[in-house]
Amino acid sequence: MEALILAGTEDTPKIILDKASNQFEISGRSLPEDVSVFYQPVLDWLDKYLESPLDQMELAFKLEYFNTASSKLLLDILMKLESVTEKGGNINIKWHYDPKDTDMQEAGEEYADLVSISFELVPM
Amino acid sequence: MNTKQYTMENKTNSETLQFIPKIRDMMHTHNFMFSYRGRFTQSITKSILSVTEKRLEIEKTETSTKKKVFNIMVECLQNICKHIEKADNTNSNAIFMIGKQKEEFIIYSGNTISNDKISGLQNKLTAINSMSREELKVVFGAIISGGDLSESGGAGLGLIDIAKKSGSKLEYNFEKIDEQISFFSLKTSIKQV
Amino acid sequence: MTIANFPLSFINEINDTMIKSNLIMSYVGDFSQEITKTVLSMTERNFDAEGVGEGVKKKVFNVMVESLQNICKHQYSGEETEGTSSIFTIGATDLHYSVISGNVIHNDKIDAVQSRIDQINSLDADGLKALYKEVRLKSTISEVGGAGLGFIDMARKSGNKLEYRFDTINNELSFFTLLAKISNKE
Numbered sequence: 118m119e120a121l122i123l124a125g126t127e128d129t130p131k132i133i134l135d136k137a138s139n140q141f142e143i144s145g146r147s148l149p150e151d152v153s154v155f156y157q158p159v160l161d162w163l164d165k166y167l168e169s170p171l172d173q174m175e176l177a178f179k180l181e182y183f184n185t186a187s188s189k190l191l192l193d194i195l196m197k198l199e200s201v202t203e204k205g206g207n208i209n210i211k212w213h214y215d216p217k218d219t220d221m222q223e224a225g226e227e228y229a230d231l232v233s234i235s236f237e238l239v240p241m
Numbered sequence: 242m243n244t245k246q247y248t249m250e251n252k253t254n255s256e257t258l259q260f261i262p263k264i265r266d267m268m269h270t271h272n273f274m275f276s277y278r279g280r281f282t283q284s285i286t287k288s289i290l291s292v293t294e295k296r297l298e299i300e301k302t303e304t305s306t307k308k309k310v311f312n313i314m315v316e317c318l319q320n321i322c323k324h325i326e327k328a329d330n331t332n333s334n335a336i337f338m339i340g341k342q343k344e345e346f347i348i349y350s351g352n353t354i355s356n357d358k359i360s361g362l363q364n365k366l367t368a369i370n371s372m373s374r375e376e377l378k379v380v381f382g383a384i385i386s387g388g389d390l391s392e393s394g395g396a397g398l399g400l401i402d403i404a405k406k407s408g409s410k411l412e413y414n415f416e417k418i419d420e421q422i423s424f425f426s427l428k429t430s431i432k433q434v
Numbered sequence: 435m436t437i438a439n440f441p442l443s444f445i446n447e448i449n450d451t452m453i454k455s456n457l458i459m460s461y462v463g464d465f466s467q468e469i470t471k472t473v474l475s476m477t478e479r480n481f482d483a484e485g486v487g488e489g490v491k492k493k494v495f496n497v498m499v500e501s502l503q504n505i506c507k508h509q510y511s512g513e514e515t516e517g518t519s520s521i522f523t524i525g526a527t528d529l530h531y532s533v534i535s536g537n538v539i540h541n542d543k544i545d546a547v548q549s550r551i552d553q554i555n556s557l558d559a560d561g562l563k564a565l566y567k568e569v570r571l572k573s574t575i576s577e578v579g580g581a582g583l584g585f586i587d588m589a590r591k592s593g594n595k596l597e598y599r600f601d602t603i604n605n606e607l608s609f610f611t612l613l614a615k616i617s618n619k620e
Contacts, residue, residue, distance in 0.1 A: 148315050182312055184316060184319060185401075185402045215304060218305055227382055230382070231386060257532055258597055258611055260455040264455070265460075265536055274463045275463075276460045276461075276462075278458055279458030291472060292461070334453065351446065428445075
């Protein structure tokens with residue numbers, strides 16, 4: 118399956134979705150003008166991935182900040198991944214945060230509450 | 242040295258020039274560091290963020306506060322961008338200002354708004370201001386879980402986030418311009434940790 | 435219809451004043467090399483986004499650099515801390531851009547600055563070129579000499595007379611505002 122790799126920019130995050138090398142990461146800043154346009158390829162990739170997921174996938178979030186529109190899409194991503202267990206795969210989310218950034222920590226905790234997948238909060 | 246006597250030694254007939262000391266004074270009095278008026282686009286949002294980032298870096302602002310300031314700035318600026326997009330009257334104008342007063346960062350944004358939108362917005366603001374931080378978190382979670390994107394992309398989610406992150410009530414003002422539009426100003430205070 | 439602790443209508447006032455003076459951006463504070471770079475790149479980026487012509491953009495940019503560096507060099511750096519911040523603003527109308535700087539200066543500098551600018555304004559393009567060379571060749575750069583080069587450059591690059599004013603603050607200090615106009619047309 119083809120990897121989705123996007124370099125980070127000033128307003129869009131770095132995306133690494135690479136099944137072959139087992140690397141999955143969303144990092145940097147997310148404040149695109151049109152979140153749907155930006156994240157659609159990510160959602161599409163995930164749909165495809167879910168057709169035959171890995172036994173174990175670890176998705177790392179290392180975000181500096183994200184706007185509220187992005188927060189909705191991030192939840193969409195997590196909710197899509199919730200269905201992975203039905204397809205016979207496992208998923209672990211690693212939510213990295215700067216320990217001095219209380220809002221980022223809290224966001225991780227909130228997402229952990231909203232979805233029923235393995236969620237790890239990782240102070241950087 | 243707070244009282245200043247300004248005498249005019251006017252060597253020019255440029256109208257703009259005479260306002261500069263006044264603007265500087267107004268900005269200085271209210272502890273502003275930056276004010277922007279004009280086109281609001283994604284590009285400008287990025288630029289303003291960049292200037293502020295540099296400034297806060299120089300001032301060695303604490304991480305948590307810095308992040309709050311950026312998050313709130315982005316929400317304010319992108320709110321303006323979205324709003325201006327929707328408004329098709331040529332009187333649409335907006336202003337963004339950021340300042341620091343002792344231990345507090347203050348972000349102001351102002352934009353024109355059609356009068357028929359005022360009560361809806363005011364209701365949102367009143368509701369948000371009546372909620373505790375916990376309640377704001379719950380509402381935020383509910384909206385992103387359930388609502389469609391247009392709703393979560395709109396002012397509601399942004400304002401909730403601003404209130405949640407700043408930890409203060411949202412202060413606002415509507416100033417009538419004419420029968421069609423008013424000028425809406427929003428003030429957010431972020432206390433330094 | 436407000437719950438502000440103090441009236442927010444002053445935002446309106448600043449906005450109105452900025453509109454009246456055709457300003458699109460104002461930065462108030464202490465200027466350093468770093469802030470200068472950031473403000474410059476912000477404006478450059480905005481110009482790119484607006485699709486401003488290369489020629490005009492370059493002129494505005496050059497004038498901005500001089501203007502910002504002038505502020506850095508000449509902003510008041512004495513003991514007074516109240517009311518000494520500088521201002522840098524950009525204005526735009528259909529016909530031209532204005533690059534404006536304002537900073538506190540010592541009153542004893544006023545005459546020198548004023549006569550330099552008046553001199554610059556009295557010259558045509560060739561005259562300016564000659565003056566620029568002359569000032570450059572001077573081995574001792576006095577404080578005003580340093581500013582002199584910047585002012586000359588601003589006049590040359592903007593292609594217009596420089597406009598200025600001094601507003602007295604007290605016995606020792608005044609506020610110096612300088613405006614350079616650059617035509618919008620390529």
